[in-house]
Amino acid sequence: MRKLNSSTKFVTLLISTLVIFAVSVTSVNAQAQLTERSQLAINGIRPIRVGMTVDEASKSAGIKLITSGSGGVDEYQCSYVHPQGEPKEIAFMVVKGRIARVDINNKRMTTLRGAKIGNTQEQIIKLYPGQIKETPHPYVGGPPQNGKYLTFVPKDAADKNYRIIFETSKNRVTRFRSGKLPEVEYIEGCS
Template sequence: MPNLKSFKIIFTLLISTLVIVSLWAISVNAQASLTENSKLAINGIGPIRVGMTVNEASQSAGVKLVFVGSGPDAYSCSYFKPQGELKDIAFMVTKGRIARIDISDKRITTIRGAKIGDTEDRIISLYPGQIQITKHPFPLRPNENRKHLTFVPKDVSDKNYRVIFETGNNRVYRLRSGKLPEVEFIEGCL
C-alpha cells in the first residue's frame, strides 16, 4: 500500500502536469489569431505562414482575408488584407498562395523587436552581420536617402526567405518579409 509520501509526490506531479498543459494551451490560443501583437518572422506573421492559401490563412488567423487588388493578372499576383482593424498588413498572394507580408503598422514588430520608426543602426544591431544594405532605386525626393536593409538568414533551411526594411533618412518606414523572389519585388504586384 502506498504511503503518504508517495501520494504527495504523485499528487504534486499530477498538479504540475496540469499547470504546464494549461499554460501551453493558453499560449497556443494566444497565437491562434492575428493581432497587432503578432510578430513578423521571415516566413510569416503570427499564425499565418508563407505558402498557405488565403482560406488556410483566414482560418488559422481567425480573421477573414479580403481581396484588395492585383497586378495585371490576379492569379499571378494579388493582395489581401485582414478584414477589420489591421488595415496596415497586406498579404501578397502568387499562384494562390501567400508569398510575402507587407507591414506599415507601427505596432507590429519582428521577432527580434524591429519596427517602423527604428533607425538603421538599430536594425543593424538587432541582426549583427546579417544585414545587406542597398540603395533604394526610386528616391521620392531629390535629397532623400532611401535604402533597403535586407536581413539574410544564416540557417540553410531559411535561405529562400528575407526581411526587408525600407528606410528613408535613416528611419524604417515600411517592412516586409517572405520568400524569394516576391519579397524583393519593389513595386509589389506590378
Template sequence: MPQLNSLRKFLTFFIGTIVIVSTWAISASGQAQLTEGSKLALDGIGPIGVGMTVDEASRSAGVRLVNRGGGRDEYFCSYFDLQTGPKGISFMVTKGRIARVDNFSNKRITTIKGAKIGDTEEQIISLYPGQIQVTRHPYSSRPPYNGKYLTFVPKDAADKNYRIIFETSKNRVERFRSGKIPEVEAIEGCS
C-alpha cells in the same frame, strides 16, 4: 455506497475533461487571432504563414482576407488586406498562395526580434548582427526615396529562400516586409 463513489469519480472526471477541453479551445482560438501583438517572421505573421492559400489564412487568423481588386487574379499576383484587425498589413498572393507579408504603416507590429517602423538603421543592424545587407534604395535618386534597403539574410539553411526587408528613409524604417524569394524582393509588389 460503491456506486456513489463511482458516480462521483465519473462526474469529477467528466467535469474535469470539459474544463480542460474548453480551456484548450479558448486558448487555441486566442492564439489564432491576428492582432497588433502578432510578430512578423521570415515566413509569415502570427498564424498566417507563407505558402497558405487565402482561405487557409483566413481560417487560421480568424479574419477574412479580401482582395484589393485592381483586376489582378490571385493565381498571377494580387494583394489581400484584412477585413478587420490590424491596419497597414497586406499579403501578396501568387499562384494561389501567400508569398509575402507587407507592413506598410502599422507602428505596433514588430518582427520577432522587435524591429518596427520608426527604428533607426543602427537599431535594425544591432538586432540582427552580421545578418543585414545594406543597399541603396533602388529609387534613392528620386524624392522621397533617399533611403536604403536593410535586408535580413538568415544563416539557417532551411530559411535560405526567405528574407525580411526594411525600407528606410532619413535613417528610419518606413515599412518592412517578409516572405520568400523572389516575391519579397519585388520593389513595387505586383506591379
C-alpha cells in the same frame, strides 16, 4: 458522508473533461489570432505562414482575409489580401493561390527581434549583426532622403530562400516586409 454512485462520478468526470477541453480550445484560439502584437518572422507572421492558401491563412488567424483593390484573388497571378477589420496596415501578397510575402506599414507591429517602423538604420543593423545587406532604395536614393533597403539575409540553410527587407528614408524605417524569394524583392509589389 454519502458515497457517489458510478453514474454521478461519470457525469462529474465528463463535465470536468469538457470544461478543460473548452478552456484549452479557447486558449489555442486566442493564441492563433492575428493582432498588432503578432510579430513578423522571416517566413510569415504568426499564425500565417508563407505557402498557405488564403483559406488556410484565414482559418489559422481566425480572421477573414479580403482582396485589396478590385477583383479577387487570381490563383495564377499576383494579388493582395488584408484582414477585414484589425489589424490595419498589413497585407499579404498572394502568388499562384498561396501567401508569398507579408507587407507591414503598421507602426505598432514588430519583427521577432523587435524591429519596427521608425527605427534607425543603425538600430536595424544592431538587431541583425552581420546579416544586413545594404542597397540603395530605388526611389528614395541620394541626399537628402538617403533611402536604403536593409535586407536581412539568414545564415541558416533552411531559411536561405527567405528575407526580411526594411525600407528606409532619412535614416528611418518607413515600412518592412518578409517572405520568399523572388517575391519579397519585388519593388512594386504585384505591379
